[in-house]
Amino acid sequence: QVQLRESGPGLLKPSQTLSLTCTVSGVSVSGGGYYWSWVRQHPGKGLEWIGFIYFGGRTYYKPSLKGRLTISVDTSKNQFSLKLTSVTAADTAMYYCARGNFMEGQYTLYYGMDVWGQGTTVTVSS
Amino acid sequence: DIVMTQSPLSLPVTPGEPASISCRSSQSLLLTNGYNYLDWYLQKPGQSPQLLFYLGSHRASGVPDRFSGSGSGTDFTLKISRVEADDVGFYYCMQTLQTPFTFGPGTTVEIK
Numbered sequence: 451q452v453q454l455r456e457s458g459p460g461l462l463k464p465s466q467t468l469s470l471t472c473t474v475s476g477v478s479v480s481g482g483g484y485y486w487s488w489v490r491q492h493p494g495k496g497l498e499w500i501g502f503i504y505f506g507g508r509t510y511y512k513p514s515l516k517g518r519l520t521i522s523v524d525t526s527k528n529q530f531s532l533k534l535t536s537v538t539a540a541d542t543a544m545y546y547c548a549r550g551n552f553m554e555g556q557y558t559l560y561y562g563m564d565v566w567g568q569g570t571t572v573t574v575s576s
Numbered sequence: 577d578i579v580m581t582q583s584p585l586s587l588p589v590t591p592g593e594p595a596s597i598s599c600r601s602s603q604s605l606l607l608t609n610g611y612n613y614l615d616w617y618l619q620k621p622g623q624s625p626q627l628l629f630y631l632g633s634h635r636a637s638g639v640p641d642r643f644s645g646s647g648s649g650t651d652f653t654l655k656i657s658r659v660e661a662d663d664v665g666f667y668y669c670m671q672t673l674q675t676p677f678t679f680g681p682g683t684t685v686e687i688k
Contacts (some may be wrong), residue, residue: 496666497617497679497682499678511675513577556609557607557609557611559611560613560631560672562636564627564637566624
């Protein structure tokens with residue numbers, strides 16, 4: 451059974467760096483056909499796609515977070531991570547990691563994010 | 577960025593009755609390969625989102641067949657043929673045609 455679990459600090463001060471880890475079990479992060487995503491949800495709001503990484507290192511980020519955001523994979527620990535620098539109160543949210551499925555060809559086909567972590571709450575406050 | 581809209585934003589439903597949610601995109605999600613790059617997710621209260629449909633109409637594993645996804649181009653619909661109490665929650669569409677992937681604002685489905 452594939453499971454994802456987020457971990458990281460629940461509370462940060464403005465200007466600090468947020469580091470979250472998603473530990474994956476039941477499947478290898480280096481397995482083909484998967485991409486590894488982060489999605490966040492501000493309190494009482496909808497879902498916001500942050501970015502994802504393919505095994506091999508290709509990354510896609512939400513443009514408004516570019517420059518502050520890094521997503522990486524650690525195959526030795528079967529984890530992937532999110533690093534967000536210079537956080538502000540606007541980064542206060544529930545952060546979810548998720549596994550996405552895809553198939554490359556002439557056109558990449560995305561088969562949805564079918565496994566999600568339980569989410570981790572991040573609060574940015576002085 | 578592709579802008580996603582949903583209607584209604586709130587949908588009171590009666591168990592046993594059908595329900596329908598509309599999702600529209602600011603540009604066509606239909607690629608020349610014939611696929612519509614649209615997913616549907618359900619977030620039940622207090623839970624993580626779960627995948628309902630991908631590529632417009634492809635039902636995810638474990639999703640009951642009373643749920644259906646349809647549409648093409650810029651107009652999509654999620655239908656529930658007979659609503660059950662367990663279907664309450666927040667329904668989101670999301671486009672995967674281009675990054676940044678973007679979600680719709682969500683539709684709250686609640687029992688009348």
